[in-house]
Amino acid sequence: MGLTELAAVTGTTASTVARRLAELRARGALFFDVDVDPALLGVTVSALLWMQVAPAHLDAVASALAGHEELAVVAATTRPTNLVAHALCRDTEALHAYLTRRVAWEAVTRIETAPVLRTYKAATTLRTL
Structure with missing residues (x-):
């Protein structure tokens, strides 16, 4: 889901979603994992x-x-x-x-x-x- 879609479902703006995601990543509460064959x-x-x-x-x-x-x-x-x-x-x-x-x-x-x-x-x- 992109920032725009996340903003729509959370009732905020895309910039707010981006800022909150950046904060979660900085605290180590959110990370991305990629699976490769x-x-x-x-x-x-x-x-x-x-x-x-x-x-x-x-x-x-x-x-x-x-x-x-x-x-x-x-x-x-x-x-x-x-x-x-x-x-x-x-x-x-x-x-x-x-x-x-x-x-x-x-x-x-x-x-x-x-x-x-x-x-x-x-x-x-x-x-x-």
Whole structure:
């Protein structure tokens, strides 16, 4: 919806809507997220990585992994494998190189790799019920 349409449904002006949106963005309350089909970027391999990390190292490992361009998601969990990540790689060789060269840390005591064979649903826009 554009500024004019938002102004009409909120009973304000387009400039008021623009100012309020800018304020929300400045506070970090509103941000824009773009979904791109990974295949358009040359990604052919998707895998879930279940890692076991010593609790004392969990935040440091998760923060470091969050900076890896190969990972779309990094999240702490409450399982024995207490860190999960979603890797997107151009091919199996790239996934292998990533696992053996970039994630092979002493703090990661165990890693299970689960290739994603088919995705039935990915992130989507939330609709009002």
